[in-house]
Amino acid sequence: MQRLQRSVFQRSSFIAATIRHKSRSSLPSRCSIHPKPTIIKQQPKTLFHNISRTFYTSRSAWESTVAFKLSDIGEGIKEVEVLEWYVNVGDTVEQFDNICEVQSDKASVTITSRYDGVITKQYYAVGDIAQVGDALVDIKVESEETATEDAAESSQEPTQDSAEPLTPEKIIPSSVESPAAVTSDKVLATPAVRHMAKSNNINLSLIQGTGKDGRVLKEDLLQHIDESTTSAVPKPPPSPKVVPLAEDKIEPIKGIRKAMFTSMTAALAIPAFGYNDEYDMTRMVELRKHLKKEVKHAIGGKLSFMPFIVKATSLALAKYPILNSQIDGQNLIYKADHNISLAVDTPDGLLVPSVKQVQNLTILEIAAELNRLQEAGLNNRLSPNDLAGGTFSLSNVGNLGGTYMRPVIFPPQVAIGALGRIQALPRFDHHDNVTKQHIMCVSWSGDHRVIEGATMARFSNELKHYLEDPGKMLLHLK
Numbered sequence: 001m002q003r004l005q006r007s008v009f010q011r012s013s014f015i016a017a018t019i020r021h022k023s024r025s026s027l028p029s030r031c032s033i034h035p036k037p038t039i040i041k042q043q044p045k046t047l048f049h050n051i052s053r054t055f056y057t058s059r060s061a062w063e064s065t066v067a068f069k070l071s072d073i074g075e076g077i078k079e080v081e082v083l084e085w086y087v088n089v090g091d092t093v094e095q096f097d098n099i100c101e102v103q104s105d106k107a108s109v110t111i112t113s114r115y116d117g118v119i120t121k122q123y124y125a126v127g128d129i130a131q132v133g134d135a136l137v138d139i140k141v142e143s144e145e146t147a148t149e150d151a152a153e154s155s156q157e158p159t160q161d162s163a164e165p166l167t168p169e170k171i172i173p174s175s176v177e178s179p180a181a182v183t184s185d186k187v188l189a190t191p192a193v194r195h196m197a198k199s200n201n202i203n204l205s206l207i208q209g210t211g212k213d214g215r216v217l218k219e220d221l222l223q224h225i226d227e228s229t230t231s232a233v234p235k236p237p238p239s240p241k242v243v244p245l246a247e248d249k250i251e252p253i254k255g256i257r258k259a260m261f262t263s264m265t266a267a268l269a270i271p272a273f274g275y276n277d278e279y280d281m282t283r284m285v286e287l288r289k290h291l292k293k294e295v296k297h298a299i300g301g302k303l304s305f306m307p308f309i310v311k312a313t314s315l316a317l318a319k320y321p322i323l324n325s326q327i328d329g330q331n332l333i334y335k336a337d338h339n340i341s342l343a344v345d346t347p348d349g350l351l352v353p354s355v356k357q358v359q360n361l362t363i364l365e366i367a368a369e370l371n372r373l374q375e376a377g378l379n380n381r382l383s384p385n386d387l388a389g390g391t392f393s394l395s396n397v398g399n400l401g402g403t404y405m406r407p408v409i410f411p412p413q414v415a416i417g418a419l420g421r422i423q424a425l426p427r428f429d430h431h432d433n434v435t436k437q438h439i440m441c442v443s444w445s446g447d448h449r450v451i452e453g454a455t456m457a458r459f460s461n462e463l464k465h466y467l468e469d470p471g472k473m474l475l476h477l478k
Contacts, residue, residue, distance in 0.1 A: 064140070064141060064142075065120060065138050065139065065140045065141070066115060066117075066138070066139055066141055067135035067137075067138055068099070068113065068114070068115065068135065068136050068137050068138070068139050069133055069134060069135050069136065070102070070111070070130050070131070070132055070133065070134055070135075070136050071132070072132055072133075077104045077132065077384075078131065078132055079104075079129050079130065079131050079132065080102035080103060080104045080109070080129070080130055080132075081102060081103045081104075081127065081128070081129055081130075081254055081255050082100055082101075082102055082124045082125070082126055082127065082128050082129075082130060083100075083101045083102060083103050083108060083126065084100060084101045084126060085099075085100045085122065085126065086098040086099060086100055086101070087099055087100075087119050087137070088119065088122070089119050089120065089121060089122060090118065090119060090120075091118070091119045092117070092118050092119075093113045093115070093116070093117065093118075093119060093139065094113065094116050094195075095112075095113055095114060095115065095116055095192075095195075096112050096113065096192060096195045096196065096199070097112060097113045098110055098111070098112055098113075098199070099111045099112060099113050099136065099137060100136065102130065103255045103256070103348070103380075104255070104384075107351075107382045107383055107384050107386070107387055108380045108381065108382070109383075109384070111136065113139070115139050115141045116141060116142070117139040117140050117141035117142070118139065118140045119137050119138070119139060120137075120138045120139065120140050121137060121138040122136075122137050123135050123136055123137065123138075124136065129254065187204040187205050187209075187216060188209065188211070188213055188214060188215040188216065189204055189209070189215060189216040190218075192218070193216055193217070193218055193221055196218070196221055197221055200221075200225060202221065202224065202225070204216050204221075206224075207220050207221060207224050208220070226372070255348060255349070256346075256348045256349035256350070256351060257348075257349045260349060260350055263410060263411065264408060266411045267408050267409055267410070267411055270409050270411065270447050270449075271447070271448045271449060272408070272409055272445045272446065272447060272448065273445070273446055273448045273453060273456075274406055274443065274444065274445055275443075275444040275445075275446070275453060275456045275457060275460060276404055276441065276442065276443050276444070277441075277442050277444075277460050277464065278439050278440070278441055278442070279439070279440045279442055279463075279464050279467050279468060280427070280437050280438070280439060280468050281305070281422050281438045281439070281440045281467060281468070282436075282437050282438045283468065283469060283470060283471075284305060284308060284438075284467055284468075284470050285422070285438045287308075287470050288303060288304075288305060288308070291303060295364065295367060298364055299364060299367055299368045299371065301367070301368070301371040302371075303367055304367075304370070305422070306342070306366075306367075306370055306394075306396060307363045307364075307366040307367040307370060308363060308467065308470060308473075309394070309419065309467065310340050310342075310355060310358055310366050310370070310394070311358065311361070311363050311366055311473065311477075312463055312466035312467050312470075312473060313338075313340060313358075313392070313394065313417075313463060314338040314340065314358040314359050315462075315466055315473065315476050316459055316462040316463040316466065317338050317392060317459075318338075318359065319459075319462055320455060320458065320459040320462070321334050322334070322414070322450065322451060322455065323392060323414065323415045323446070323451065323455070323456075323459055324338060324391050324392050325391075325414055325450070326391065326412040326413060326414065327411075327412050327414060327447070327449070327450065328412065332450055335391040337356065337357045337359065337389075337391065338357065338358040338359045338391060338392065339354045339355070339356050339357065339358070339389045339390050339391045339392075340354060340355050340358050340390070340391070340392050340393070340394060341353065341354040341390030341391075341392065341393040341394070341410070341413075342354070342355070342370070342373070342393070342394050342395070342396065343393065343394070343395040343396070344373065344374060344377040344382075345400075346377045346378060346380065347378075347380070348380060351377055351382055351387060352387065352390060352393060352410060353373045353376075353377065353382050353386040353387050354386070354387070354388075354389060354390035354391075355369050355370065355373070356389065359478075360478070362477075373386060390410070390413065391413065392413060392415060392416075393407075393409075393410055393413060393415075393416040393417070394416070394417050394418075394419060395407050395416065395417070395418045395419070396418075396419045397418050397419065397420060397421075398419050398420045398421030398422065398440070399421070401421055402418075402420055402421065403420040403421065403423075403441045404418075404420060404441050404443050405418045405420075405443050406418075406443060406445060407443060407444075407445045408445065409445055409446075409447055414446065414447040414450055414451055415444065415445065415446045415447065415451060415456070416444070416445050417442060417443065417444050417445075418442070418443040418444075418445075419440060419442060420440055420441035420442065420443070421440070421441075422438050422439065422440045423438070423439050423440075424436055424437070424438055424439075425437060425438075425439045427439065440467075442460065442464075444456050444459075444460060
């Protein structure tokens with residue numbers, strides 16, 4: 001295309017120069033013939049000059065409209081609900097700009113643009129259901145061929161034989177930045193990283209880059225965001241606003257509740273049994289009180305009992321790995337990682353994110369991850385990865401005031417535990433003296449197809465052993 005443009009331009013320039021040579025007296029005195037016919041100052045607007053401008057400056061002939069489709073989010077998700085639009089028809093968007101937020105049956109996802117252009121059509125309203133592969137919006141963009149030519153022209157040095165001299169009036173500022181690092185305030189980063197930092201209101205100069213010459217990489221920025229999120233103290237859930245219904249209302253089951261509907265329907269096929277016990281958490285209460293200030297200084301958040309319980313659960317699962325297994329048809333898969341899921345009550349329903357590889361984490365690391373998951377759950381920002389891969393579940397009903405309950409197993413897992421609130425109750429000690437003890441009620445459910453009641457009882461006793469004497473956990477921590 002560039003060769004064709006150059007050929008037409010040279011031919012038009014040569015013909016224009018010949019015409020002026022034959023009728024020099026009829027031309028304005030300010031026009032002159034350059035010694036080389038391809039470099040002409042202030043060419044008259046002849047037919048050939050208009051042809052050359054069509055190739056170099058026209059945009060409308062090369063614009064096209066593309067349908068921006070909902071790509072595969074993963075985890076078997078086939079449809080999503082549109083929660084919010086960040087753009088309207090007529091808005092100009094760039095790459096990585098937010099288009100909309102969608103809610104699947106597992107998590108909410110923010111969809112970003114892959115194009116630079118103008119929104120010409122929206123296919124869905126807020127609350128509509130979109131299928132994977134369907135168009136979300138139409139974007140009027142400059143065609144790839146034109147963008148490629150513009151980039152090639154901007155990178156090519158003008159020569160006397162191929163282009164006319166550039167005057168200030170003819171210089172067109174380029175809107176395409178090089179993918180190489182761009183310096184701003186002495187920080188090296190790619191345009192994509194800069195855009196992500198701008199969207200999250202982050203100063204790149206505060207991030208230590210790990211790339212070449214101190215370049216800030218995407219991984220550095222994501223780690224900074226994770227650390228900032230971890231350091232934030234979780235906010236209490238907002239109190240629901242009660243609005244009495246004037247009449248009956250019918251709404252479809254969708255989103256997170258649809259996933260819960262499907263999962264709990266499958267759980268009805270599991271022949272589950274229950275097992276209950278009481279744990280004396282008196283020493284754990286004293287230990288937490290002793291470590292609270294130090295942990296808050298280390299991770300910037302509060303220390304609850306859950307990090308200790310999650311770590312002790314992992315130690316007990318190492319001794320009874322069948323409780324960390326999953327059923328696959330007629331097979332039982334023993335999972336190597338202890339990805340312990342915790343039920344989180346969110347405004348949109350019950351979610352079960354998991355702390356990954358608990359067996360390799362310290363109690364401090366577990367505490368930081370729990371704070372992050374809780375904050376993300378309350379703000380509807382849990383990712384599909386946060387919700388995937390759980391191998392064993394715990395439900396903390398104690399923060400709502402409950403004691404005992406019958407938890408329902410999440411297939412394909414084979415066991416789940418529910419933790420009641422810790423109460424100060426009178427109990428007899430070993431010398432038959434009535435003492436004040438901090439008691440936590442625990443309820444277990446197991447899949448009786450693969451787990452016996454005795455196995456569940458031994459597992460519960462192992463966990464009880466660690467929580468009632470947390471000092472013994474030190475012997476098994478890695």
